[in-house]
Ligand SMILES: NC(=O)c1ccc[n+]([C@@H]2O[C@H](COP(=O)([O-])OP(=O)(O)OC[C@H]3O[C@@H](n4cnc5c(N)ncnc54)[C@H](O)[C@@H]3O)[C@@H](O)[C@H]2O)c1
């Protein structure tokens with residue numbers, strides 16, 4: 132029997148989820164977005180089977196409702212659903228990055244037709260909108276579930292079955308532990324990334340050339356500062372219960388670091404950096420988790436016209452897809468380096484083989 136699912140909010144996450152639901156043979160996917168152009172784009176590009184022009188209409192037609200809007204929009208939709216006249220039961224889920232405010236809003240439901248299971252696919256991007264959506268976004272990432280009002284184990288299993296094409300790893304957690312864990316590894320780092328960018332911006336007034344020097348390290352650590360400000364504003368305020376203690380800890384830790392540096396305390400500073408390296412090196416980079424499964428290859432190139440296109444031409448000839456390319460360093464007259472990222476280990480190995488064969492110096496990051 133077919134299950135009808137409404138995806139409300141067809142942006143990066145909603146669009147990517149819809150693409151996966153479309154692969155399920157027994158699912159009819161309805162899409163709603165407050166932006167009409169997005170609804171049209173989703174329908175004409177087969178992200179959904181059917182578009183509706185109101186949230187209420189979509190809810191009436193659906194067996195399952197997936198809320199994929201910003202956190203505040205999800206809370207509002209949860210409140211609206213409580214007031215709807217519904218002729219049959221609905222299972223509602225969401226994808227929001229914060230869980231407690233969402234679960235708390237659903238816990239207020241007096242409408243007996245509604246039951247709720249919170250969801251959060253732990254993968255994403257600093258990009259936004261349906262244009263950035265892709266089916267493989269959640270591959271190998273964790274997808275967290277938080278059972279809520281009137282939900283059963285069968286509801287969680289049904290969602291997991293319907294989302295199987297995401298190829299994500301399912302974990303069930305409690306709303307509080309969810310918000311604390313994601314506060315540490317996802318939300319709080321956004322504040323730090325943005326504050327580093329602000330610091331660089333201030334120094335640019337003193338040395339206008341600062342901006343030009345922002346190379347690999349600064350770019351790596353601040354990538355997420357390019358994310359959608361409105362979405363992150365919502366997340367940080369909605370998860371302030373976790374963010375405030377983390378900010379207090381951080382300020383204390385920065386003061387300790389200041390003392391290590393001021394006091395020339397080589398031993399403690401070295402120990403601090405070493406412990407961070409050990410923990411960072413042990414993060415699951417290849418198969419699971421919030422870090423995308425990219426395989427990197429570093430290639431030395433000459434600083435001369437056409438150097439980049441020669442490398443990409445060799446890879447294109449060998450039918451190898453590059454998912455990201457970054458020029459790490461090209462200074463006048465000297466050799467520079469490219470970082471090429473691939474989605475699979477096979478592509479990485481093949482790249483190494485064909486570039487070495489063409490005389491390039493190639494290094495792999497394990
Ligand atoms: N971006 C990430 O990395 C990421 C990862 C996991 C979860 N999330 C969560 O997913 C949700 C969506 O984020 P996104 O990155 O897809 O954002 P997005 O900006 O790419 O997409 C949001 C979409 O929702 C639509 N929308 C906004 N308010 C609406 C409303 N009231 N009704 C209907 N449509 C509405 C917008 O028009 C837009 O198309 C957020 O709750 C976010 O916390 C984001």
Ligand SMILES: O=C(O)C(=O)C[C@]1(C(=O)O)C=C[C@@H](O)C=C1
Pocket residue numbers: 227228252253254255256257258316317318355358421
């Ligand atoms: O990769 C990114 O740019 C992300 O910010 C993705 C990220 C994360 O912090 O890891 C962001 C928000 C989520 O709710 C889940 C994933």
